Amino acid sequence: MKITVRVTSYFQKQAKPLLKKYPSLREELKEFENKLLENPRLGISLGKSVYKIRLKVKSKGRGKRGGLRIISLVDEVIIGYVESDDKEITVYLLSIYDKSTTDTLNDRDLKTLISQVV
Numbered sequence: 001m002k003i004t005v006r007v008t009s010y011f012q013k014q015a016k017p018l019l020k021k022y023p024s025l026r027e028e029l030k031e032f033e034n035k036l037l038e039n040p041r042l043g044i045s046l047g048k049s050v051y052k053i054r055l056k057v058k059s060k061g062r063g064k065r066g067g068l069r070i071i072s073l074v075d076e077v078i079i080g081y082v083e084s085d086d087k088e089i090t091v092y093l094l095s096i097y098d099k100s101t102t103d104t105l106n107d108r109d110l111k112t113l114i115s116q117v118v
Helices: 009-021 025-038 107-115
Strands: 002-007 044-047 050-055 068-078 087-098
Touching: 002 009, 002 025, 009 025, 009 087, 025 050, 025 068, 068 107, 087 107
Parallel strands: 002 087
Antiparallel strands: 044 050, 050 068, 068 087
16 A cells, blocks of 8 residues: 655645744654554544544644644545555645634535645
8 A cells, every 4th residue: 555645735835834833843744744654544534535633733832622733635546456456545635724713614615625636
């Protein structure tokens, strides 16, 4: 099974000010990417292969509950004739936001994020 993590331009745009605001975030995102490579379906399923992941940010000092949220999309391609054959999984990081400034994403926002990839 081959797993790849890709970042959307929208994710990069959202991450830029957060990286400036929280110095520890760069390292935590690297650790997060390694966790995704082990388990691409990390977080809470929102349906249709979309997941919401809670990320603790040390420099924010509030734990997972008050930390950042990452929205990901898992795209799975089966190589071969049967599902037990090899798979290629691509995890797209769609969005990252601060829980304290953005409450939750609605269905319309999620559809817009997914349409960037599909």
